[in-house]
Amino acid sequence: MQQLPRNDGSKAEQAAAFRKFIRLAQELDLPLIIHARDAADDVIRILKEERRENFRGVMHCFSGDKKFLKECLDIGLYISFTCSLTFKNADDLREVAKLAPIEKVLLETDAPYLAPQKFRGHRNEPAYLQYLADQWVELTGLAKNDIERITAHNANALFKLYPSGKPRIAYEIRNSLYLNITNRCTNLCNFCIRTKTDFVKGHNLMLDKEPTVGEILKAVGDPAKYDEIVFCGYGEPTMRLDEVKAVAKELKAKGVKLRLVTNGHGDLINSRPIAGELAGIIDRVSVSLNAETEEKYDKICAPKFGPGSFRRVLDFIKDCVKQGIETEVTCLDLEGIDIKKCEEFAGSAGAKFRLRRYGVTG
Numbered sequence: 001m002q003q004l005p006r007n008d009g010s011k012a013e014q015a016a017a018f019r020k021f022i023r024l025a026q027e028l029d030l031p032l033i034i035h036a037r038d039a040a041d042d043v044i045r046i047l048k049e050e051r052r053e054n055f056r057g058v059m060h061c062f063s064g065d066k067k068f069l070k071e072c073l074d075i076g077l078y079i080s081f082t083c084s085l086t087f088k089n090a091d092d093l094r095e096v097a098k099l100a101p102i103e104k105v106l107l108e109t110d111a112p113y114l115a116p117q118k119f120r121g122h123r124n125e126p127a128y129l130q131y132l133a134d135q136w137v138e139l140t141g142l143a144k145n146d147i148e149r150i151t152a153h154n155a156n157a158l159f160k161l162y163p164s165g166k167p168r169i170a171y172e173i174r175n176s177l178y179l180n181i182t183n184r185c186t187n188l189c190n191f192c193i194r195t196k197t198d199f200v201k202g203h204n205l206m207l208d209k210e211p212t213v214g215e216i217l218k219a220v221g222d223p224a225k226y227d228e229i230v231f232c233g234y235g236e237p238t239m240r241l242d243e244v245k246a247v248a249k250e251l252k253a254k255g256v257k258l259r260l261v262t263n264g265h266g267d268l269i270n271s272r273p274i275a276g277e278l279a280g281i282i283d284r285v286s287v288s289l290n291a292e293t294e295e296k297y298d299k300i301c302a303p304k305f306g307p308g309s310f311r312r313v314l315d316f317i318k319d320c321v322k323q324g325i326e327t328e329v330t331c332l333d334l335e336g337i338d339i340k341k342c343e344e345f346a347g348s349a350g351a352k353f354r355l356r357r358y359g360v361t362g
């Protein structure tokens with residue numbers, strides 16, 4: 001195979017050509033595939049200068065450091081890793097890769113080059129992509145079919161390859177099944193990803209209509225397959241408390257472990273304390289708090305019920321604990337939130353605490 005010359009042209013000529021391609025891609029609404037070697041600062045600077053609204057692209061064969069990764073992500077690029085991520089001596093690259101949200105990752109071979117560790121020195125080929133997927137299972141703790149689905153969805157979003165998937169009532173992540181029963185919510189959190197994408201981990205969660213109890217149970221299929229079934233979608237499940245209870249009762253009778261992920265507004269939504277109604281059918285409740293004071297809560301979550309909502313969320317958490325439900329308080333690692341105070345509140349209420357990384361869903 002004939003090798004193309006490297007650095008064929010001055011730096012100024014390369015930069016001018018790069019700008020032309022960026023403009024052309026945006027004019028034609030096509031994605032850019034960028035290969036940057038020893039030019040990270042120049043590439044980022046030029047992209048920032050030339051980027052317009054419809055810009056989309058991927059940093060091909062990523063091998064940069066944490067700073068370059070962050071800059072690429074900030075610009076909105078997808079990050080494509082090759083099988084070099086599987087190399088024995090690629091610990092540094094794996095540490096960088098861990099910081100890439102899987103929702104922005106693509107997998108590629110760079111064939112015929114960079115065969116995975118197992119076939120190092122041989123010709124690379126598409127069939128070997130599975131070894132790169134295995135590496136991502138190790139890095140993320142997700143299941144292999146999660147990695148396949150998410151990265152396929154990412155490629156679709158970047159290249160506009162095929163129509164988006166159908167809306168999902170039930171969707172799998174790892175060995176858990178999540179139930180997406182409404183897209184309505186009584187908060188308008190400033191970090192909510194519903195306003196940015198219809199998809200979570202490659203699943204389309206924008207419902208055409210709210211499913212009935214029968215439709216939800218049908219979507220569950222065989223519940224014995226899962227470690228846990230979780231009421232958690234693109235909306236607040238307790239807005240459909242009757243359906244939550246009906247589905248939970250059916251599944252509980254089959255011995256399934258059930259969890260409710262909620263914004264804690266259930267009492268306000270249903271105009272009565274609801275923890276007692278959840279006891280016995282819901283094993284665990286995860287309540288998103290995301291603030292340590294009412295003022296911050298109102299600013300971050302913009303609750304529909306206005307002032308006083310924060311206190312009612314705290315009351316709901318305490319009630320769940322009193323009812324003997326395993327309760328956890330969750331907070332995103334957002335700047336400005338006093339995580340320690342949130343954790344202290346959880347402890348004082350008898351609840352567990354879990355810090356969630358912003359941008360990581362499911």
Ligand code: SF4
Nearest residue numbers: 185187188189192263
């Ligand atoms: S509570 Fe959840 S679904 Fe509702 S706005 Fe906030 S992040 Fe979005």
